Amino acid sequence: MQSLLNILRLTIKELRAFRRDKVMIVLMIYVFTLAVWLVSSAASTEVRDLTVAVVDEDHSPLSTRLIDAIRGPLFKAPELLTAQQADQAQLDGKYVLVVEIPPDFERDLRAGREATLMVFVDATAVAFAGNGSSFIQHVLSQEVSDYLSPGTSSASALNVVLRSRFNPNMTGEWFASVMQLMNSITILMLILSGSSMIREREHGTIEHVLVMPVRPHEIVLSKIFAMGAVILAASVASLLLVVEGFMGVPVSGSLGLFALGTGLYVIAVGSIGLMLASFTHNMGQYGLLVIPVIIVMILLSGGMTPLESMPEWLQILMRTISPAPHFVIFAQAVLYRGAGIGLVLNELAMISGMSLVALALVLARFRKILS
Incomplete structure (x- = not known):
């Protein structure tokens, strides 16, 4: 005691x-x-509000849809620029990602021809560049697939559903x-x-x-x-x-x-x-x-x-x-x-x-x- x-x-x-x-x-x-x-x-090092510029040389319904798909919270509203403006803006460090949609992009895809959509990444921002490029690639490819072949993913043999427990929004x-x-x-x-x-x-x-x-x-x-x-x-x-x-x-x-x-x-x-x-x-x-x-x-x-x-x-x-x-x-x-x-x-x-x-x-x- x-x-x-x-x-x-x-x-x-x-x-x-x-x-x-x-x-x-x-x-x-x-x-x-x-x-x-x-x-x-x-x-925080999470990818949010990435700055994106878009060079739209196609001006088709598909390119409009792709631009609309780039939205928050991952991306800021994209800015429409010319090719020269986008190059200079990325040199000035204003945009992490620049998406260039070439002419006749939708027409080539519908005709079964190969079409290339380019994404320029400012890799000085390493975390944003790596994750951001992966995210925008997924967004754009999914949007193209949904536009050209709607309902394809739901009819596939395997439909993977992810549910995050304890932290649903990661x-x-x-x-x-x-x-x-x-x-x-x-x-x-x-x-x-x-x-x-x-x-x-x-x-x-x-x-x-x-x-x-x-x-x-x-x-x-x-x-x-x-x-x-x-x-x-x-x-x-x-x-x-x-x-x-x-x-x-x-x-x-x-x-x-x-x-x-x-x-x-x-x-x-x-x-x-x-x-x-x-x-x-x-x-x-x-x-x-x-x-x-x-x-x-x-x-x-x-x-x-x-x-x-x-x-x-x-x-x-x-x-x-x-x-x-x-x-x-x-x-x-x-x-x-x-x-x-x-x-x-x-x-x-x-x-x-x-x-x-x-x-x-x-x-x-x-x-x-x-x-």
Whole structure:
């Protein structure tokens, strides 16, 4: 009971110290609000509103229909230009795509002759050029097929119907916003847990703590619980107010289950942060040490690129040494697919096991330092 009281008192001390750290408070507010929106929405790489110019030298009903087929949300309304105007406009970077419909295009197709429709692509915009050219090719070929042979596709032997579950419109913002929230939890928990120890050293208050009748595990747990509580509260608030409320991203799963998994995860990450802090003496050293750890944990967590695309040995390694892949799998299952605890029990067990291992290692390190 006395140990629990000591942990509670030290936790309150850590929260008071955090409250006085205005820079960290501003950083947390920014990361869980504006940064989530900027990364997932404002800096989106989705193909939308592509600029298109059309050189129509056919002036047939088919060419008119092709021009009408180029519409939002993938494309902006196309501009009709002459060939010389289109060349100059693309040189000036005004249009990503230029569609040139040659003379007698419809007449040649109806006569069974070969007809060529050209699409000029500004490949300096790599993402737009690759995806945009594929999209406009599909749109134009489908429109030509429907115009010349209406009903052909419905009469074919195979009719493939695609239905996208959990994200029907394939909106990248839905995925990016939640994954950015997961990354923010990892980054801030590493920074706050480690900086709480570095701050004690730089301000000279660590000596005051060491002469108090407290044990190493009480110091460690109080720092993890204090910073973990702040991160957990901020992440849940961001999920409800920013992701679901402001951005309109539907959250399907249980908020309580998400909070449980996040609580276990912040304990593991906080322990890693304290472990790294035990090898440094100031914030400069800690920053240099923690940056590569953050990069590896985020890039190889499966939140930015699928784990399946990585070499098998790397998948096994990351699942063994890092709790981040298990947390990403857990968060995606709960928040996207509405999974219950039975489906994510294995991931929760892995995160819990890693939390215990990380706590044991950091406690052993702190006992060695204090002795």
